[in-house]
Amino acid sequence: MTRYLSRSSIDESAGADVRLFCFPYAGGGASAYGRWQRILDAHGAGVRVLPIQLPGREGRIDEPRFTDLSALIDDMDAELDDELDRPHIFYGHSMGALIAYSLAWRRQQRGAPLPLAVALSAYRAPHLPAPLIARPEASDEELIESLASLGGIPQVLLNHPDFLSALLPVARDDLLLCTGNAASLTSEPLRVPLHLFAGRRDRLVSVPEVVSWRRHAGRGCEVRTMPGGHFFVRAHEDTFLRELATLARQYARVPVAA
Template sequence: MRNCRAPRLRLICFPHAGGSAGFFRSWAALVPDDVELLAVRYPGREDRFAEPPAQRMEELAEPIAEACAKLAGGPLVFFGHSMGASVAFEVAARLSAAPVAAGLEALFVSGRPGPEKVRSRNLADASDEELVEELLAMSGTNAEVFANPELRELFLPLIRADYRLIDAYKVTLPPPTLAVPVVAYYGDQDEHVDEDEVNAWSAVTRSSFATRSFPGGHFYLEQHAAPLVADLFARVGTNGPRPDQD
């Protein structure tokens, strides 16, 4: 999404359920010049549209971990929002367990309870009307998509598949799994995650942990992308991660 010839750092972003790599396109103008911005393309969307969506977390996390392990020329930092937070954690856990370290420096998660607090919402089996109502209420989906019958028919099965995956998701590696700093972000009006659930992310790391809230709901980052990205890089800094920043 934003290439860099000799990156000091690579920021890899993991989209939410039903989301695509393009969700993070606007971040290209916000990251420092010496940082390479990458975003994960899940199967079933964008240039992988012909592929069936993943049925299990392992189908997502394992190939992504393999791809990340092959990256060279700078440390990695992960940012995942909502479902993407769980995917980023699972990828980070696999990299941490690998015989050769892949250079992960920090994990930033957003809008998602810690693994021990995740609760099933059974949205995969909701009616079309209920599912659309839920998606529009979270403000993470363009309303025009569901006003168009053809686009609605195209995207709802994909979104259902993602919800089915996260409803079935269980932590596969016992915490504390990671040895890198973890920072958890959330919207202070998010009905799907509260402060206690956000703090549960502290259990996944043996390193430092911090949280920060922003005004807004589940998709607070749409309105606060600039301060969010600025906070992320203030914590990473130029001499390594500092996620314990207030």
């Protein structure tokens, strides 16, 4: 069994026609998508949600984290290969967008089955510099302030030292992962439809920077703007998931109820 998916997730997806693989944002884990199956089902999306669990967090806390994007993609491509031979969609938010696109691009290069579509939110295209959440040498206090101001840390958790001490090393390594060399991803457009989501009030990644992914779309590109800032997927979760369900139905071939 792949380390990137829970056994229960794989078992539950057995009857689904289309799988939705969800890649986490910096500092996040698979639990960020814990409510999505129920909400997407309510919106008639017709997909099975499969949250990706990266090493070094939550159920994989004792495993070393990746700080090199190419090494992570190599590992994911090998581990997930058998799970990606059925119809599927990739979705990634922020750092997850970079990982989702990178994995699809790597599989294109080696002729492996590709997603039906790739949905990306709140991240710049790889020909642009990575978004700078905080300076590499930023203190813990500065990093916490930056993440909190973007909505990456719920206010209720800011006074929980145990949570913050666990989050910060993960966030720092993930930021290193994002600043790696993504130049190779710009050499050839992805032969998969891209669906882009941008927060209208995102202070880290602007709407035009999200739209910049169009350069890398070899099979068409669609852009949706969402209310809220960088973490609109959390602050406006139901609104976003209604949009994602609409997108998913295009590929799951689920009829919309009258």
